[in-house]
Amino acid sequence: MSLTVSNITKTFTKFAALSNVTFEAEPGEFLALLGPSGSGKTTLLRLLAGLDQPDSGAIAFDGEDFLQLNARERRIGMVFQSYALFRHMTVADNIAFGLTVRPGKERPSKSQIKAKVDSLLKLIQLEDLGKRFPAQLSGGQRQRVALARALAIEPRILLLDEPFGALDALVRKDLRRWLRRIHDETGVTTVFVTHDQEEALDLADRVVVLKEGRIEQIGKPLELYRDPSSAFVFEFLGANNQAAGTLRGSSVDFGGFSVPAIVKGAADGTAVARFRPFDTQVSRSGPGFPVKVLSVLPAGANLRLELQGADGQVYETQHAHDQETSDLKAGDTVNLLPTKVYVFA
Template structure:
């Protein structure tokens, strides 16, 4: 989970999105979406395919026009500005580098195509390219062509090109989607450090929950074109607003239950209900690694152990609970006492989340 200080607690709003809606034919891609980003904040737009996150990013970039709503940046009507005057740097999933240009020429492109009156001097462009090559850790590769680079290096060039124009806002559309898992992990922290050094407001689209929670100051979770929850990584993970958010942000176990008079009853297990729990029939969610095991005559949900396996420091315990097969986990190479295939045990969810059924 991201442990960096959150920009939202320190700086004023720079980006204000109000009531944005967008349809493609009869398909509503965005439905009255409103959210804000603070100055120099790293905001992640997270959601499954079709949630509207990329459409919202394209509205900010000027690649789509909304049907309704308003976008303001530093108090200015952003949608009324021509794309060139928005000073937005955009990085796509597949780099979009010019194959016939060197690394240096790709990075300098946004500066060299400016109108003559606005174009920096040649020496100033060269100096800017040198600064960016150092920033993205590609010194010495300026004469190479994209085909001579690895995927991770190409994405760094794309980021340097986006930063060359000194953007007010950096938009990243699944920038690591074309890279393998190991490279994604290596670039993740580097991107966060790059954002902090560059000092720009960044909006980052991803469907990767771990990536969003690790990188962002705040996370906006979208589903079917609607904003479901907006908060810090810790807020959305620890207090999911809906069953969808709980399920989307990590492995989940779910059982039906009943809340009455401040007590939660799930099968034959009774405990104190969370303060925010609704009364009546509910759905109870818990993480498979946030459980305690007890002998079959102890307190908790009755379970039958079906299989046990180890993978590194994790122990996976497959249990049958209320007719459902659930794969639970413990960490640290330690097998809970009394847990073995065929034995009856008791399972106690440590931090259940309760939602209306």
């Protein structure tokens, strides 16, 4: 194991930011800490960086007790949400900083530092901007410089706090792919914090889902998506609908028709069934809830529908363009049939 976090608890004066958090990261793994704001994910990252101390628990790296080391001694590469670039230094000086502050004996020679900076500038594709100052860069460029600066000290772990938080949507997507490529090239164990589930699922090898200071679930993106352990994880990972029904064994009866269900610790009886927009079918005559079409949004390859049941409940669904759906319009009445539902305790 490369990084082990065990039973970490951290309490601020007013509330528990983290309680009993335990997880591990394997060497070279790309791990996401995912949760809504207030879930404790940034606190956890600061503990890993040594910027805060836990009340109890242990953090170890390659068997070494991290809590005995301060932020300076841990040799972690931290990319701050605000980037925290040194405003009075050029890009090249920013990247070189971690090497030039080493004590005399460990400090690389000037030419070694220059070579390292050049190779990092190449890695972040800003070869020509080494002499610029941070204020002269775009948001995305600053983010890359912050990453290069963290990588320059050959960190044992790379920590990123909402790495794409301050960027606009287009730049985000681009940088996301680029970051994954950098990770694959350098192979450094990476932990990043995000509140964006799409980002976490897209980038990470494994995702740690946090809720109110506790770990809700840990798993590979696909596992989390296919096999969420709680209603919170299911809802947090994407758009979803709810409908009331009766759970019997491994299917939910909606009165007139029943649908196969994935059951997580729920007992038979009245239950809330949750389903994804794309796990649905609509038809004019088949089984399902009678619903009225509120709006039809042709969203690229898919068709998105907003539907309303007789009880006022609104559903959102997604379908391929086909015979049955493509001539729908607002005001039509159709039947909505979930094809797969989840029931949680």
